[in-house]
Amino acid sequence: MKVNFNRAALAQALGLLNSVVPPRTPKPILRCVLISAADKEVRICGTDLEAGINYIIPEVQVEQEGEVVVPADRLLAIVRESQDEILAMEAEEGACKIVGADSHFTIYGHDPKQFPKVPGFEGDGDLEVTIGKLQAAIEQVLFATAKESTRYALNGVMWEVEGKKLSLVATDGRRLAKCRINLKQAPSETFAETNLIIPAKTMSLLDKVGATDKESVFVKLIDNQISIKCGDVVISSNLVEGKFPKYQEIIPVDNDKKITLATDIALSAVRRASLLTSEESRGIKLSVNEDKLVLSSRAPETGDAEVDLQIDYKGKPIDIGFNPQYLIDVIRVINAPEFDILLGEPDRPGMIKVGQDFMYVLMPINLG
Amino acid sequence: MATQRSIIHIDMDAFYASVEQRDNPKLKDKPVVVGGSAQKRGVVSAASYMARRFGVHSAMPMSKALRLCPDAVVLPVDMNKYSRVSKQIREIFARYTPEIEPISLDEAFLDVTGSVNLFGSAEKIGRQIKADIKQATLLTASVGIAPNKFLAKLASDLEKPDGFVVVTEQNKKQILDSLGVGKLWGVGKVTQRKLEKFGIRTIKQLRQTDRSHLVQLLGESAAQTLAELARGVDERAVEPHRPAKSVSGEYTFGEDIDDVDVLLKTLRQQVEEVAVRLRKDDLKAATVSIKLRYANFKTLTRSKTLPQPTNTTSILCEAALAAFEKWKAEAFGALRLIGFEASGLTKKVPRQLMLFEQTPDRNQSKLDEAIDNIRRRFGKDSLRRDL
Numbered sequence: 001m002k003v004n005f006n007r008a009a010l011a012q013a014l015g016l017l018n019s020v021v022p023p024r025t026p027k028p029i030l031r032c033v034l035i036s037a038a039d040k041e042v043r044i045c046g047t048d049l050e051a052g053i054n055y056i057i058p059e060v061q062v063e064q065e066g067e068v069v070v071p072a073d074r075l076l077a078i079v080r081e082s083q084d085e086i087l088a089m090e091a092e093e094g095a096c097k098i099v100g101a102d103s104h105f106t107i108y109g110h111d112p113k114q115f116p117k118v119p120g121f122e123g124d125g126d127l128e129v130t131i132g133k134l135q136a137a138i139e140q141v142l143f144a145t146a147k148e149s150t151r152y153a154l155n156g157v158m159w160e161v162e163g164k165k166l167s168l169v170a171t172d173g174r175r176l177a178k179c180r181i182n183l184k185q186a187p188s189e190t191f192a193e194t195n196l197i198i199p200a201k202t203m204s205l206l207d208k209v210g211a212t213d214k215e216s217v218f219v220k221l222i223d224n225q226i227s228i229k230c231g232d233v234v235i236s237s238n239l240v241e242g243k244f245p246k247y248q249e250i251i252p253v254d255n256d257k258k259i260t261l262a263t264d265i266a267l268s269a270v271r272r273a274s275l276l277t278s279e280e281s282r283g284i285k286l287s288v289n290e291d292k293l294v295l296s297s298r299a300p301e302t303g304d305a306e307v308d309l310q311i312d313y314k315g316k317p318i319d320i321g322f323n324p325q326y327l328i329d330v331i332r333v334i335n336a337p338e339f340d341i342l343l344g345e346p347d348r349p350g351m352i353k354v355g356q357d358f359m360y361v362l363m364p365i366n367l368g
Numbered sequence: 369m370a371t372q373r374s375i376i377h378i379d380m381d382a383f384y385a386s387v388e389q390r391d392n393p394k395l396k397d398k399p400v401v402v403g404g405s406a407q408k409r410g411v412v413s414a415a416s417y418m419a420r421r422f423g424v425h426s427a428m429p430m431s432k433a434l435r436l437c438p439d440a441v442v443l444p445v446d447m448n449k450y451s452r453v454s455k456q457i458r459e460i461f462a463r464y465t466p467e468i469e470p471i472s473l474d475e476a477f478l479d480v481t482g483s484v485n486l487f488g489s490a491e492k493i494g495r496q497i498k499a500d501i502k503q504a505t506l507l508t509a510s511v512g513i514a515p516n517k518f519l520a521k522l523a524s525d526l527e528k529p530d531g532f533v534v535v536t537e538q539n540k541k542q543i544l545d546s547l548g549v550g551k552l553w554g555v556g557k558v559t560q561r562k563l564e565k566f567g568i569r570t571i572k573q574l575r576q577t578d579r580s581h582l583v584q585l586l587g588e589s590a591a592q593t594l595a596e597l598a599r600g601v602d603e604r605a606v607e608p609h610r611p612a613k614s615v616s617g618e619y620t621f622g623e624d625i626d627d628v629d630v631l632l633k634t635l636r637q638q639v640e641e642v643a644v645r646l647r648k649d650d651l652k653a654a655t656v657s658i659k660l661r662y663a664n665f666k667t668l669t670r671s672k673t674l675p676q677p678t679n680t681t682s683i684l685c686e687a688a689l690a691a692f693e694k695w696k697a698e699a700f701g702a703l704r705l706i707g708f709e710a711s712g713l714t715k716k717v718p719r720q721l722m723l724f725e726q727t728p729d730r731n732q733s734k735l736d737e738a739i740d741n742i743r744r745r746f747g748k749d750s751l752r753r754d755l
Binding site: 171173174175176245247250282283321323347349361363364365366367 | 718719720721722723724725
């Protein structure tokens with residue numbers, strides 16, 4: 001194999017690949033990427049056996065076809081540190097030479113035949129959505145997924161299709177985020193029928209794909225796999241097995257205490273009110289009274305904090321505790337100047353809404 | 369340390385037995401044993417000094433005590449009476465210092481560092497307290513005075529009964545040198561045997577043992593603690609409001625029981641009793657343990673950590689039963705005692721509620737609250753769970 005790469009384009013590809021390559025694995029070959037040059041096209045593939053990326057690298061010049069498997073982190077470091085506009089890569093007998101204007105590297109690789117197959121994208125997609133909308137939705141729900149829960153379904157994001165609407169739903173059992181996107185057209189039936197839970201890692205890969213906002217993402221399902229194509233990048237992934245909780249049942253319908261807050265003011269207020277919380281007393285209290293919202297916290301070892309906000313409120317007063325991080329997480333991703341908080345009882349879930357398409361349900365902390 | 373502390377340890381002599389002897393002069397000079405009866409397989413709670421001469425000591429099965437000392441006068445435990453006397457004694461302590469750490473009804477640490485300007489030296493305070501106790505209760509106490517808790521407790525034990533020993537920085541080495549390692553805090557039978565196997569019998573020998581050798585034998589932290597104690601160093605403070613570390617209950621059967629239903633029923637009763645006490649004190653437990661004592665007195669404990677601290681009966685019960693099932697599968701045998709302990713206690717932890725599983729917990733706590741209220745109003749036996 002002999003290929004000339006545009007260094008910047010190769011660096012971008014490797015940057016994304018590096019997110020899928022597992023940092024620790026009993027199989028050393030998984031810490032590598034497969035680069036295969038055929039005809040005029042060069043693909044770069046990486047996988048952790050759960051998710052994989054199959055990436056067509058733009059701006060290449062193939063001088064000789066062939067394949068090579070090299071450690072991703074080493075290759076990325078070389079490509080990032082180099083100053084050249086063009087880098088030449090030449091592979092022979094398991095070694096890979098990278099040549100710049102004043103440099104020459106030889107990396108020892110693995111046997112390309114041993115590298116697991118990372119699927120590309122054949123044919124048409126069953127669902128189409130613009131990448132800008134999808135990435136915005138991912139950012140609004142991904143933080144609410146569980147980290148390493150034994151309830152595997154909570155470690156993923158559920159895709160729920162209803163007519164021409166796609167909803168992404170994520171929950172860790174304490175809070176739930178749901179974001180709805182309009183589709184150009186209703187996808188094929190299989191989408192509505194399949195229990196579609198996509199691992200958080202796959203979702204974050206998708207969020208990292210560089211593209212212009214209007215570019216289309218095509219999605220299709222094959223057996224227990226999902227394949228997502230955006231431009232020259234194909235992400236394939238296993239689906240998460242397991243049942244997503246019946247979340248509709250916990251969405252509050254009669255939360256009658258509604259306040260509207262400016263996003264930036266609310267974020268600053270929650271942050272400040274939580275500055276003195278500690279691991280043991282991590283709750284902050286929201287006290288809603290007539291035209292006034294007081295955010296306060298108290299930690300026995302540290303001290304206490306209080307932030308007062310003017311609001312427009314005439315309803316019944318309520319005191320309710322929340323984990324401030326769970327509020328910060330959501331307020332940070334709200335892309336609107338203001339949002340609504342709807343509360344019911346101090347031991348029942350509170351809700352945050354932005355327009356019709358974003359909803360966040362948050363279980364309170366029992367302040368005792 | 370900034371200032372030299374003055375700690376007094378006061379230990380009533382054969383407390384329960386002495387109270388009984390005081391209240392019934394006929395028992396004076398007789399071997400008196402307080403505890404559960406031999407027929408009910410009780411154990412000795414306290415033995416008079418006369419009874420101790422026959423080898424009787426507390427925690428010994430009553431049947432064995434009677435074999436050793438057939439003429440012993442056995443009396444039931446009258447906790448109310450001992451509590452009253454204990455209260456009298458604590459009132460005496462409080463005259464001299466607010467820094468009182470009660471260990472049990474008949475034992476306490478006092479920090480009198482701040483009291484010497486008012487009442488004179490620690491020794492003088494110690495003598496005064498001893499005299500006050502004698503005058504108010506006609507009972508004798510052994511008193512130990514030292515710069516720290518470990519030495520104070522050691523001192524009160526040296527000349528028991530009616531002892532009075534002062535340990536100072538000057539004489540502590542001499543006193544420690546002659547004592548066996550078993551006198552060190554935290555050295556039980558197992559550690560003692562381990563140390564003796566390597567020729568470490570006295571505190572002096574332990575102090576002279578190479579540090580790395582000790583670490584090898586006992587591990588880093590135990591070696592550190594014991595080396596300090598052997599030098600007479602102990603920086604633990606007298607803690608007047610020492611929070612409870614655990615709440616427990618146990619039950620000794622009249623005969624050894626291998627009927628799983630009976631064992632489970634008894635365990636559930638213990639859980640319920642402990643849960644009520646937790647809720648009364650507004651405490652939640654992070655860990656539960658069950659205690660299982662076989663006919664031959666071999667005792668096992670099995671613990672389980674809860675996902676969230678709780679005081680809900682049903683959740684504690686579920687964890688206890690899980691531990692029980694595990695024991696049943698691994699080491700089942702007839703038991704003479706079964707017990708339940710809740711530990712890792714915390715007060716009013718702000719608790720994150722859960723979206724999908726809050727309902728049973730919430731209902732259960734409300735149920736517990738209702739049951740506790742009814743019992744408070746109408747008596748402990750007014751309402752029972754169907755166990």
